[in-house]
Amino acid sequence: MPERVHLRRLERICIDRPVYFITACTCHRRPILASAAVMSILLREWEAAKDRHGWLVGRYVIMPDHVHFFCAEVADGARHSLSRFVGAWKEWTAKELVRTLPTTAPVWQKRFFDHVLRSDESYAEKWAYVRDNPVRAGLTADFESWAFQGFVDFDSPRGE
Numbered sequence: 001m002p003e004r005v006h007l008r009r010l011e012r013i014c015i016d017r018p019v020y021f022i023t024a025c026t027c028h029r030r031p032i033l034a035s036a037a038v039m040s041i042l043l044r045e046w047e048a049a050k051d052r053h054g055w056l057v058g059r060y061v062i063m064p065d066h067v068h069f070f071c072a073e074v075a076d077g078a079r080h081s082l083s084r085f086v087g088a089w090k091e092w093t094a095k096e097l098v099r100t101l102p103t104t105a106p107v108w109q110k111r112f113f114d115h116v117l118r119s120d121e122s123y124a125e126k127w128a129y130v131r132d133n134p135v136r137a138g139l140t141a142d143f144e145s146w147a148f149q150g151f152v153d154f155d156s157p158r159g160e
């Protein structure tokens with residue numbers, strides 16, 4: 001499957017502490033992510049993001065072949081760029097997944113999708129889309145039953 005062309009990331013964002021919506025896909029869209037073991041690995045790295053990179057992680061949904069999550073810089077500013085944070089997260093999770101599970105490298109596609117949320121309404125719209133992803137895919141009857149979702153540092157549109 002050919003990779004989609006990703007629009008260039010903006011150099012400047014004129015929103016105080018914007019919340020980003022991130023999507024990262026597995027290489028060749030392999031359905032390897034929706035398990036308790038994988039969730040534990042991804043979650044451990046998201047939980048370390050605040051101290052390692054200066055990024056807070058909000059709500060997330062883990063699908064078999066991709067993940068969605070929200071993130072925002074810590075109040076006093078991130079130590080690393082969004083690209084470096086997501087790249088490091090993908091690198092460390094890939095190493096751990098290959099080491100502990102029956103999977104091979106590469107785990108992730110090279111790029112990721114990011115979208116700056118411009119309002120509380122935008123957050124609500126994106127969350128509704130993400131929340132219903134497992135239902136639309138026929139993996140669960142209702143969102144509440146999907147085990148591979150939650151939040152780490154924040155559960156609100158303002159990254160708090």
